[in-house]
Amino acid sequence: MEAAPPGTGRIVRLLALILRIALGVVFVYAAWVKLRTPWELFALSINSYLILPMNWVEFVAHTLPWVELVVGLGLIVGLWLRVWATMASAMLAVFFSLMVRADVKGMEINCGCFGPGELISWKTLLRDGSLLAGALALTCMSFLQPRKKA
Amino acid sequence: MKLLVCLLAALLPCLAANNDIDKGKMLGSADAPIRVEVFSDFECPACRAFHEQVIPLLMREYVLSGKISILFRAYPLPIPDHRYSRQAAIYSTAAARVGKYLEVSDALFRNQMTWAMNGKWWDTIASVLTPAEQKKVQELAKEPSVAAEVQRDVDLGQQMRINSTPTLVIWYRGKDYIFPGPSLGNYNLLRSLLNGLR
Numbered sequence: 001m002e003a004a005p006p007g008t009g010r011i012v013r014l015l016a017l018i019l020r021i022a023l024g025v026v027f028v029y030a031a032w033v034k035l036r037t038p039w040e041l042f043a044l045s046i047n048s049y050l051i052l053p054m055n056w057v058e059f060v061a062h063t064l065p066w067v068e069l070v071v072g073l074g075l076i077v078g079l080w081l082r083v084w085a086t087m088a089s090a091m092l093a094v095f096f097s098l099m100v101r102a103d104v105k106g107m108e109i110n111c112g113c114f115g116p117g118e119l120i121s122w123k124t125l126l127r128d129g130s131l132l133a134g135a136l137a138l139t140c141m142s143f144l145q146p147r148k149k150a
Numbered sequence: 151m152k153l154l155v156c157l158l159a160a161l162l163p164c165l166a167a168n169n170d171i172d173k174g175k176m177l178g179s180a181d182a183p184i185r186v187e188v189f190s191d192f193e194c195p196a197c198r199a200f201h202e203q204v205i206p207l208l209m210r211e212y213v214l215s216g217k218i219s220i221l222f223r224a225y226p227l228p229i230p231d232h233r234y235s236r237q238a239a240i241y242s243t244a245a246a247r248v249g250k251y252l253e254v255s256d257a258l259f260r261n262q263m264t265w266a267m268n269g270k271w272w273d274t275i276a277s278v279l280t281p282a283e284q285k286k287v288q289e290l291a292k293e294p295s296v297a298a299e300v301q302r303d304v305d306l307g308q309q310m311r312i313n314s315t316p317t318l319v320i321w322y323r324g325k326d327y328i329f330p331g332p333s334l335g336n337y338n339l340l341r342s343l344l345n346g347l348r
Contacts, residue, residue: 040343041327047336054338108314109331116328117311 012141019138020075023088026131027072033115034065045112049098067091081142089135096128170302171221174246177209178219183322184347186218189225189307190316192238193266196333198259200316203334212344222255223303225315234271239300241275244290245283253278322347 034042043061046052052060071091074084095113099120102109111120111128118124173180186208190197205220212218224243226235238258245254257278258271265271276284290296310319310328318329320343327347332340 038327038343038346040339040346041329043339044329044331044336047339048331054336110313116330117313119313 013145016081016138016141016145019134019141020078020081020085023131023135023138024072024075027068027075027088029072030114031065031069031072035069037115039065041116042112045110045116048107048109048112049102050107051098082139085135085139085142089132089139092128092132092135096125096132099125099128170299170306172243172246172299174249175222175243175251176219177205177221177252178213179216180219182213182216182219184212184218184344185221185321186344187221187223187319187321188316189223189303189312189319191225191227191232191235192242192255192258192271193232193235193262194227194315195262196331197316198262199334200332201255201259204332204337204340207337211341218344222251223307224300225304225307225312225317226300227315232266234266234269236300238265238271238275239303240297241272241287241291243299244287244293244296245275245279247290247296248279248283248286250279250283250287320344320347 039058039061042065043057046060047054047057067087068091071084071087074080075088099111102120103125107120109120110116111118111124113124113128171180188200188205190200208218208220213220224239226232226239242251242254242258245251254275257274258265261274265274275287279287307317310326312319312328312330314330316332318332318340320327320329327343329340329343
């Protein structure tokens with residue numbers, strides 16, 4: 001078995017720091033944009049995916065921005081990183097799959113990612129795909145790193 | 151200087167929205183606290199559904215009581231299937247100047263399938279106008295100011311990043327809320343939004 005070259009651990013830690021801050025800021029920004037506009041506009045974006053009944057649409061529109069805010073702040077603070085990184089990966093996996101589904105079905109709808117006015121396109125798919133890849137990498141790193149003792 | 155340009159760019163849609171109000175294309179009182187601007191295309195089926203199903207609800211629940219006003223804005227989509235949209239927008243805007251916008255837009259939406267197929271949009275428009283009004287509308291439609299008004303609506307929609315029709319821009323206390331794809335199916339969301347703004 002080969003030993004990792006010296007300094008590899010530091011590079012991984014630095015990469016993890018950059019990823020968690022970047023993802024944290026994106027999550028907080030996404031939450032802030034949704035929370036500063038009436039919830040009905042976000043509900044409208046969710047409804048346009050045609051996957052949930054209206055009462056669930058309203059529930060998700062009310063709760064999701066707060067979950068995004070908590071996950072984003074959790075990532076930035078860095079405590080219990082495994083929890084927040086896993087949650088971010090799961091959420092981004094769901095968002096990305098829904099956007100791919102909408103794109104494949106030819107639905108010309110707003111993605112609802114950062115407020116209204118952004119149609120799903122290859123750019124949004126590339127952006128969300130990159131965020132998902134980053135979140136998955138961060139999740140792997142958080143589980144590979146030894147847990148910090150409180 | 152750069153900051154000033156950015157500020158002007160940000161304020162432009164707001165200023166345009168406040169100054170370019172065609173009273174002939176407005177329902178309700180101009181003093182209503184909420185103004186709902188409808189960006190629509192006469193050849194768009196979803197716009198027809200909105201016009202026939204949602205506008206009457208908005209009229210009954212909000213316009214008649216003076217809570218909102220509705221301003222119709224032309225937004226002919228630049229797609230090959232919508233060959234006559236811009237002409238329909240220009241002639242309906244001309245009709246607004248003889249006080250017949252609503253009659254003309256009702257007729258255009260009601261007979262959308264027919265004129266969009268055979269291209270006889272003028273027959274549909276003429277059917278709700280008297281001979282004198284027909285003559286006047288045809289004259290007005292040739293005036294550059296009418297085409298310019300339609301283009302102003304299109305430019306405003308593009309500035310506001312409107313990418314589908316129908317789309318509502320709801321103005322309340324100087325703030326705008328963009329509501330794409332209003333329909334009977336999501337009317338409860340629109341109602342909740344309007345009630346929340348009061």
